[in-house]
Amino acid sequence: MEINLDIRPNRRFEIIDVSALLCDQVGDALHPFRKAVYCSFHTTAGYLEQGVCRHLGHSRKQLDPFIRAVQKIFPHDAGYFHDRMQLRDELSDSQKEKEPVNADSHLTFIGAGLKNCVTYLHRPDEPVYFIELDGIYKDYVRERRTTVMAYDRAEIVHRGRIAIPVEGDHAIDSFNLKDARYGLFEQLEEWSRQYGVDKGCIDIRLAPEEEHVGMTVNEYETLLMRNDLPEVLSDPLRYVLKRSKKLLQHPAAIPGKTRDYAAYDLIHFYNDLMDQVPVGRSVIDRIFSVLSTPAKRILRLKRRISLLVSDSAETGPGHIVHGTYQSPILVQHHPAEDGVRYMDITLRRFT
Known part of the structure; x- marks a missing residue:
């Protein structure tokens, strides 16, 4: 069963219960199904995995401060390259007027571990939260869309391995896997049709x-991926000091003490957050542990991503469901030894 929901946010940052919207639209039609995939078409609004929400008690009261903690690491309008419209040559002058200042929302999406596509065990009594990070800019209210696909069984119909060349001179680099040069989307579309x-x-x-x-x-906007993201990955604490004056109260005028001041304030911020989000300790520990050293773990980037497959005309051309600006992105903070990264592909059919 496939359902498409249109969502109109009321605020820039909003936690929206999609399960309640589904109930309003289709009643209890999803109740018989064992699982459901929730797919966002957007790059500044998405979902947390079910396990993370469980650690946070499926509660807005605990989810809200968790997301706000990551937002404090990436404060709004803090001089990001992505937000410097004079550098955005791909935009016309009229587009620059309307383009939102939202690098912080992209980085929060990545840093908090939000995903475009998640699979939940279907529990009608539990909320499913669509987390909106950039719903309103000036007087413009975004129109959001999410697809929900409910099913009982998933059959593996194909497994394969794909090599992605990642040659480059930068220690930290990112690669747009939707780029036609890699042939990834073409191959995935072919497999989805070949295996029905x-x-x-x-x-x-x-x-x-x-x-x-x-x-x-x-x-995959060049300034965001080639400037803003590498800057935070190279030294997260230094990045926080540079961008987030609200989070770090002490001045960083003495270079030798910069990291000590940052650690001091992060401890206070961490303890304050723990008072509000007690059951989410393991989740928040992972966020803050990354800030202690250069990113040996890349914030909450994943080793696995998922893409929904549908033949519905409502989800757009092709079988792979994705929004206009969505791209699978590979980010490395150390070059591959042979200049190639390998990815294992699993294709599943829902019944």
Whole structure:
């Protein structure tokens, strides 16, 4: 069963219960199904995995401060390259007037571990939260869309491995896997048709031997991916000091004490957050542990991403469901030894 929901946010940051919207639209039609995939078409609004929400008690009262903690690491309008419209040559003058200042929302999406596509065990009594990070800009209210696909069984119909060349001179680099040069989307579309998958999903997982690399689905805008993201990955604490004056109260005028001041304030911020989000300790520990050293773990980038497959005309051309600006992105913070990264692909058909 496939349902498409249109969502109109009321605020820039909003936590929206999609299960309540589904109930309003289709009643209890989803109740008989064992699982459901929730797919966002957007790069600044998405979902947390069910396990993370469970750690946070499926509660807005605990989810809200968790997301706000990550937002404090990436404050709004803090001089990001992505937000410097004079550098955005791909935009016309009229587009620059309307383009939102939202690099913080993209980085929060990645840093908090939000995903474009998640699979939940279907529990009608539990909320499913669509997390909106950039719903309103000036007087413009975004129109959001999410697809929900409910099913009982998923049959693996194909497994394969794909090599992605990642040659480059930068220690930290990112690669747009939707780029036609890699042939990834063309291959995935071909497999979905070859194996007769009209409703299903594609899991893309980094090969077990791959190190110093992660993935996300977001907008591959050059300034964001080649300037803002590498800056935070190279030294998260230094980045927080530079960008987030609200989070770090002490001045960073003495270079030798900069990191000590940052650690001091992060401890206070961490303890304050723990008072509000007690059951989410393991989740928040992972966020803050990354800030203590250069990013040996890339914030909450994943080793696996998922793409929904549908033959519905409502989800757009092609079988792979994705929004206009969504791209699978591979981010490495150390070059691959042979200049190639390997990904294992699993194609599933829903019944």
